[in-house]
Amino acid sequence: MTAYRLERRLDLDARSSALGRIAGAVLALVVAGILLLLTGRNPFQILADALDAIFGSQRGLEGVALRAIPILMTGLAVALSLRMKVWNIGSDGQFLMGAFAAVGVGIHLDGPGWIVLILMAGAGAVAGALWILVPALARAYWDVNEIITTLLLNFVALQIVAWASLGFWRDEGAAVIQSTERVPYTLPAIPGTDSLTIALLVPFVLTGVLFWLFRSTTIGFEIDTIGGNPRAAAFAGINVRRRILIVMLFTGAIAGLGGMLQLSAPGAQQLGPGFSAQFGLSGFIVAALAGGAMLGVLFGGFFIASMFFAGLVLQTKGLSVFIILGIYGIILTGVALGEVAARYRLVRDELEPGSEPTVKPTPEPTAEGAPA
C-alpha cells in the first residue's frame, strides 16, 4: 500500500520556486476564467479574441511591445528592490515624476534632438531617484518601513502631474483639455515597425546589465547577501545602510527612466492625468511573478503587457479595465500561493499492508482564496 504526503523541502532551488509561481499564475487564470464564466461571459471566446488581437497582426504585436516598455522598466525597478527584500511600491510615482521631469526639459530646451533626448533621459532618471530619496533615507537610516512611504508619494506625484497638465505647463492651444505642452522630440524608430522606437531596447539592455550584475559582480552578491540576511551582511563588512540607500535610489532611477521612455514614444509626448495606467502595479506583479529574477522579468513583463493590451482591445467584448484589475489581483494571489506550494514536495511512503500512514497528509495549498 502506498500513501502520499507533503514534505517540506529542506532547501528550495530557484527552479522549483519559479515553477511554483508560474503554476500559481496559470491556476489563477483558470480561476479567473471560471469567475468570468459564472458572471455570464465566455472566457474561451475572450481568450480567442485576445490571442487574435495580439498575434493576428503586426499592430497587435507592436501594441504589446509598446506597453511592455513601461511595465518592464517598473518591473525591473521592483525586482531590483526585491533582491534586497525591499518593497518599492512607489514605482508608479517615480515613473510619473520621471515623465514630468522629461516633459519639463523637453518643452523648455531647444537644440539638437538627440542632445535634448539624452538630457530628458537623465532628468527622468534623476527625478525618479529623487522621488524615492526620502523613503530610501528613512528606510536605510531610520528603519522606517518603505511600503507605505513609497506608496503615499504616488498620490503626491499624481497631483503634481494633474497640476502640470491643468496648470503651469498646460497646453493652451490644444483640443485635448488636460495635458501639458507637446515635447517635439521623439526617439528614433526601429526600422520596419510603425510605432516602436529604440526605447524598446532599453529594458533589454538593462535586464542584461542587471543579470550580469547579480551573476558576476561583488555588488550583486552583496545585494543578495543583504536580502538573505542583513545582519550577516553587516558582519561580513558590508555597509548595509548605504547599500540599501543606493539600490533604492537606483530603483527609482529605473522607474523614472521608464517614464521618460514612455513619454518619448511618437504620439505620447504629452503628460496628462491618465499617463500611467497602473504601470507601477503591473511592474510589481511582474517582479513578484519573476521572484526578483531579472530574466524572469522579461517573460513576466511581456505576459502582463499582453494581458493589459488585450484588456484595452476587448473593452467592447465583455472585458473592462476593472475586470483586468481584478484578474491581476487573482494572479498575484496565485503567485503568492504558488510560492508557498513550491516549498513542499509530494513524497510516497511505502507502507506495510494494513498499517495506517504514520503522518497525516496535509492538504496541498491551491489557488483558492482569490479575492475577486
Next chain:
Amino acid sequence: MMLALIENAFLSLVGSAIPASTVVVLAALGCLVGERVGVLNLGQEGLIGIGAVYAVISVLSWQVESPWLALLIGMIAAAVAGVLFAIAVVVFRANQVLVGLALALGGVGLSNQLGTNRNGTPIQTQFTEVNPGGVLDDGGILEAFFFHDPIVYISYLLLPAVLWFGLFRTRHGMNMRAVGENPAAADAVGVSVTWSRIAYTVLGAALSGAGGAYMVLSFTPTWSPDIARGRGWVALAVVIFAAWRPFRVVAGALLYGSMISLGATAQARGWGFVFDAADLSFVLSMLPFLVTLVAILLPAGAATIGRRVRSTAAPAALAIPYSREER
C-alpha cells in the same frame, strides 16, 4: 469682523474634518486589529471599495431602507474578502504583502466593476445627525463639535475605548498581543495562533468595510469609481503613526481629515495664499499624503536622534507567517 470670519472658517473646518476622518478612523482601527495579531493587510483600499459598493447595491438594488442594515451588508461583504485573505495568508501562509496588494487591486477592480452602472446615483438612505430635539442647533461651536451621526460617536469614542480596554486590560487582549509579538510563546501556552489571526483579520476587514460603507451612507452620498482615493493607504500609515494604539489612531486620522477639509474649505472659499486659488487646490490635495508621510517619519527620526519616545515599534511578528514546525 475678521474674528467672525476666522471663527466661521474654523468651525467649518472642524465640522467637515470630523466626518471626513471617520472613514480613515474605521479603516485604521481595522488595520490595527489585524496588525496586533501579526497580520498586515495592505488590501485596505480594496476593502473600503467593497464595503462601499455593497452598501450602494443594498440601497439601490435591494431596497434596504435602514442605513444600519446597509452598513452591516457592506461590513459582511468586506468580511468575506477578509476570510479569503485570511485563508491565503494564515492557513496557507502566503506572503502577506503580495496577497495584500492583490486584495487592494482585486477589491478596487471588483468594486468599480459592480459600481459601473450606479455612478452618481444619489443614495437616499443616510445616517442622520444626532441632535436632541433640534433645540441646541446654534450653527456654531456646539454643532461643529457635537452634532454628528451615530457612526461618528461609535468610531471616535466607543470603538477605540472598547479596543483599548480589550487589548490592554483583559487577558484575552494580552493573548492577542502575544500572538502578534511572539506567536511561538502564545502557542506554547495554548492560544490558537491560527484561529486568533483568522478571527481578527476578518474583524479588521469588516471594520474597513464599515469605513467604505459609511462613505456612501453619510459622507459622500453617491458611488464614484476608485471611491477610496488613497484613504486605505493613509489608514495603514496612520496605524504606524499611532504606534498601534487605538486612541492615537483617532488623532492621526483627524490630522489627515483636517488636511482634506482644509483643501475643501480653501477651494469653496477661493482662498489664495502664496499660490493663487487654482494652484492652491493642487497643493492642498497633496497635503494629506505629505502630512501623513511626515507623521510616520517624525517619531522614527526623533528616536534616532536620541529623544526618548514611547515604543513606536511594530508588533514583532507583523507580516511573518507562523508555522509550528518551523520554529
